[in-house]
Amino acid sequence: MAELPNPRFIAHFDLDSFFVSVERLKDSSLIGKPVIVGGSTDRGVVAACSYETRVFGVHSAMPIKQARKLCPQAIGVRGDFESYSHYSRLVTSIIRERVPVLEKASIDEFYMDLTGMDRFFGCSQFTKELKQTVVKETGLPISYALASNKLISKIATNEVKPDGQIEVKHGEERQFLAPLKIERMPGIGEKTAVSIRKMGIFTLKELSEANPALMELRFGKGGFDLIRRANGIDDSPVVPYSERKSISTENTFESDTLNVEFLQSELVRMTEKIAFQLRQQKKLSGCVTVKIRYADFSTETKQTIISYTAADHVILTTVKELFRKSYNPNLQVRLIGVKLSHLLQGEYQMDLFSEKTENMKLYEAMDKIRNRFGEKSVLRASGLNKL
Structure with missing residues (x-):
C-alpha cells in the first residue's frame, strides 16, 4: 500500500515594523512613541512607520509632508539602510541554520517549508521556539503563522500583528x-x-x-x-533562498588596452545595464564584485558587501572603488566584469531612505524610457567613451 504524502507545513515569519524596530534598538527613547522612517525633511516619502503612527492613517509610500499633517507628534528618523541590511542578514543566518527550506521573500519576510518535521519535532513547538530564538538573539519583534500553504500563512501572519502567532490547522483554511x-x-x-x-x-x-x-x-x-x-488553495512552493544567485556582465575587448578612461567608462555602462536588470526583476543586491583579466590571463577579483540597493549611483561608487583597488596600470587589460550577488526579492527598488525623492523619480523615468526604447536609450555621459 502506497504511503500517504506528508501534510505540508509552511511557516511565515514577518519582522514587525522592521525598520522602526531597528531604530528603536539603536535609540531606546523611541520605544512606544510614534515614529516615521524616511527622511528628516518634508521632501521624502514614508519608508516605514510604527504602529503608534499607523492609527492616525499614516502608511508606507505616503509623502512625509502629508504624514506630518496626520500625525504632527511623530518623530522623524532618516533611516539607516546599512543597519537594516545587517539585521536582515542576522535573522536570515539564524533561521537558515535551523530549517530545511527557507525562502527570503523580502528584507524582513521569510517562508519556511517544515513538511516532514512534525514527525520528529512537532512543527508547532519548533516554530514557537524558532521565534523565541530570533527575538532573543536579535531583539527584534516578530509575528508568524503556521499553515498548510504560503497564502494562508501570509494572511494569518498579517492578522495577528504585532508580536502575534497563530496556527491554521489543516482543513480549517476556508x-x-x-x-x-x-x-x-x-x-x-x-x-x-x-x-x-x-x-x-x-x-x-x-x-x-x-x-x-x-x-x-x-x-x-x-x-x-x-x-x-x-478557498484557501495555493500550491506555490517555498523557493529555497540562495545568495549564489547573481546578475553579471563581462566584456572581452578586441584588443588589450591601457586606456584607464575607457575602462572606467565601460564600468559605468556595465553597472547601469545590470542595475536596470536588477530593478526590472524587483530585486536588491547586497554584494558587488569587479573582475579584471590582464593580457597575460592573470585575473584580479575583488568583492564587498554593501547595503541592499538597486540604485545605479550607489552601486557605481562601490564598483569604482573596487576597480581602483584592483587595477594595475602597468598591465594591459583583456577583460573586465561586474557582478551583483546576494540578491533579495523585495518591494524596495532603491534606497527609500534618502531625503530626496528626485532620485527615485529620475530612475522611474529612465526605466520607463529604457523599457520602451531599449536599454541603451538612456546612458550616463561617462559611459559613452570609446577606444
Whole structure:
C-alpha cells in the first residue's frame, strides 16, 4: 500500500515594523512613541512607520509632508539602510541554520517549508521556539503563522500583528478566511477590490462561492485563481533562498588596452545595464564584485558587501572603488566584469531612505524610457567613451 504524502507545513515569519524596530534598538527613547522612517525633511516619502503612527492613517509610500499633517507628534528618523541590511542578514543566518527550506521573500519576510518535521519535532513547538530564538538573539519583534500553504500563512501572519502567532490547522483554511474582507488577500489591490465589490462580493467567503463564469467574464483566467485562493488553495512552493544567485556582465575587448578612461567608462555602462536588470526583476543586491583579466590571463577579483540597493549611483561608487583597488596600470587589460550577488526579492527598488525623492523619480523615468526604447536609450555621459 502506497504511503500517504506528508501534510505540508509552511511557516511565515514577518519582522514587525522592521525598520522602526531597528531604530528603536539603536535609540531606546523611541520605544512606544510614534515614529516615521524616511527622511528628516518634508521632501521624502514614508519608508516605514510604527504602529503608534499607523492609527492616525499614516502608511508606507505616503509623502512625509502629508504624514506630518496626520500625525504632527511623530518623530522623524532618516533611516539607516546599512543597519537594516545587517539585521536582515542576522535573522536570515539564524533561521537558515535551523530549517530545511527557507525562502527570503523580502528584507524582513521569510517562508519556511517544515513538511516532514512534525514527525520528529512537532512543527508547532519548533516554530514557537524558532521565534523565541530570533527575538532573543536579535531583539527584534516578530509575528508568524503556521499553515498548510504560503497564502494562508501570509494572511494569518498579517492578522495577528504585532508580536502575534497563530496556527491554521489543516482543513480549517476556508473557515479561517471566510470572515475576512477581500482586501486581506495578497494580490487584490485597490482597483481589483473596487471591481469585486461592484459584484456584491465583500468577504473571502463570498468570493469563494462566486460564479466562475461571471468572474472569468470580469477578470479573465485570473478570476478562477481568485476563487481558488479564496478557498484557501495555493500550491506555490517555498523557493529555497540562495545568495549564489547573481546578475553579471563581462566584456572581452578586441584588443588589450591601457586606456584607464575607457575602462572606467565601460564600468559605468556595465553597472547601469545590470542595475536596470536588477530593478526590472524587483530585486536588491547586497554584494558587488569587479573582475579584471590582464593580457597575460592573470585575473584580479575583488568583492564587498554593501547595503541592499538597486540604485545605479550607489552601486557605481562601490564598483569604482573596487576597480581602483584592483587595477594595475602597468598591465594591459583583456577583460573586465561586474557582478551583483546576494540578491533579495523585495518591494524596495532603491534606497527609500534618502531625503530626496528626485532620485527615485529620475530612475522611474529612465526605466520607463529604457523599457520602451531599449536599454541603451538612456546612458550616463561617462559611459559613452570609446577606444
